[in-house]
Amino acid sequence: MPGPENEMENCIFCKIANGEIPSTTLYEDDMFRVIFDLGPASKGHALILPKEHFADVTEISEEYAAKVLLVAAKIGKAMKKALGCTGFNLVQNNGLSAGQTVFHFHMHVIPRYDDGSKIVAWDPGTLDPEEAKKMQKKISEALD
Numbered sequence: 001m002p003g004p005e006n007e008m009e010n011c012i013f014c015k016i017a018n019g020e021i022p023s024t025t026l027y028e029d030d031m032f033r034v035i036f037d038l039g040p041a042s043k044g045h046a047l048i049l050p051k052e053h054f055a056d057v058t059e060i061s062e063e064y065a066a067k068v069l070l071v072a073a074k075i076g077k078a079m080k081k082a083l084g085c086t087g088f089n090l091v092q093n094n095g096l097s098a099g100q101t102v103f104h105f106h107m108h109v110i111p112r113y114d115d116g117s118k119i120v121a122w123d124p125g126t127l128d129p130e131e132a133k134k135m136q137k138k139i140s141e142a143l144d
């Protein structure tokens, strides 16, 4: 049976966030659970999971959207103290093409160490001013 309700019943992150599936929890409050990523990009790589189901950032409620960065900051700060990382990346993927594999909103907190590893990196291109103007017009017209 397709439909959002069934999707949530089968959602692994709903089950983990709400404690139906046990996980190593770094932090929990009434809205979020923070766990370790099972395929870490670096030592201590964590995932912030909302306890409510949202497929991605375009669906997340304002309440959760406002809180998630505060939780990310709290976790990042604790990682610097506890793990000795010198920085951390917040990564949040939306859609298959962006690398999202579980369609329950989550934010990665990826500790960074001064080890030269490349985790979130790209080769900068150039921005054509004409193309920028066209894109600016199209995007501003598409804003809700």
Ligand SMILES: [Zn+2]
Residues within 6 Å of the ligand: 008, 011, 012, 013, 014, 015, 052, 053, 054, 103, 104
């Ligand atoms: Zn879910």
